[in-house]
Amino acid sequence: MDASPDVLAETVRAKRVAIDNDLELLRVRLQQADPRRNGNAWQLTKKALPVAACAAALWLWTTRRRNVRSLDQLLVHELTDLYHAERQTLPALDRMCAQASNDDLREALTLHRAETESHVERLVRVFRSIGARPARGSRSSAISGIVADGERLLGRKVDPQVRDAWLIATAQRIEHVEIAAYGTARTRAQKLGYTFAAELLQEALAEEKTADEKLTRIAERLVNPLSIRLAPQ
Numbered sequence: 001m002d003a004s005p006d007v008l009a010e011t012v013r014a015k016r017v018a019i020d021n022d023l024e025l026l027r028v029r030l031q032q033a034d035p036r037r038n039g040n041a042w043q044l045t046k047k048a049l050p051v052a053a054c055a056a057a058l059w060l061w062t063t064r065r066r067n068v069r070s071l072d073q074l075l076v077h078e079l080t081d082l083y084h085a086e087r088q089t090l091p092a093l094d095r096m097c098a099q100a101s102n103d104d105l106r107e108a109l110t111l112h113r114a115e116t117e118s119h120v121e122r123l124v125r126v127f128r129s130i131g132a133r134p135a136r137g138s139r140s141s142a143i144s145g146i147v148a149d150g151e152r153l154l155g156r157k158v159d160p161q162v163r164d165a166w167l168i169a170t171a172q173r174i175e176h177v178e179i180a181a182y183g184t185a186r187t188r189a190q191k192l193g194y195t196f197a198a199e200l201l202q203e204a205l206a207e208e209k210t211a212d213e214k215l216t217r218i219a220e221r222l223v224n225p226l227s228i229r230l231a232p233q
């Protein structure tokens with residue numbers, strides 16, 4: 001049967017409308033089946049954000065406020081602080097070596113930098129010997145404070161010998177914190193029966209004390225003539 005052009009056009013238009021309707025229906029069903037396709041990602045993000053924030057806060061809380069219920073856990077806590085203290089000291093010692101003008105001081109700081117590397121490795125062995133590992137992501141606030149305080153003055157223009165005296169003071173402040181921490185950890189390890197760990201901690205303690213005594217000798221040689229030179233006339 002022949003159809004007029006108008007009838008054909010009307011038929012084509014009707015089929016196109018039907019196809020468009022089917023496509024729209026399909027799109028709506030797909031959106032219902034997969035919420036990610038509904039173009040409302042912002043709504044999803046808004047819902048997910050509080051959950052993610054709570055999870056992050058919980059993680060932070062458990063990391064920062066890890067329970068310490070026994071002396072074993074206290075030892076791990078103390079060793080973790082020491083481990084991070086030694087690691088934080090490495091870049092600080094690099095900067096201090098670069099700033100020292102006295103040869104003996106630079107040599108002492110360079111030697112102690114090498115010892116500090118071995119202290120980090122030794123602490124890893126201590127952790128292994130007691131079946132623990134250092135917590136990640138924390139820092140020694142005592143060492144951070146001393147280093148920040150030390151670098152505040154080093155950023156200014158000062159007499160090289162005065163700077164050396166300040167470098168010694170900063171290095172000794174770090175040493176004294178570490179000596180106290182190693183002494184406590186060594187004794188606690190002994191009391192808890194971790195003999196090998198206690199021996200390793202004693203070795204580090206002895207090296208820290210030797211480094212401190214060396215710095216005292218340099219300070220005495222350096223500061224006395226300096227105080228005469230800078231004394232008011």
Ligand SMILES: [Fe+2]
Nearest residue numbers: 086116119178
């Ligand atoms: Fe150290």
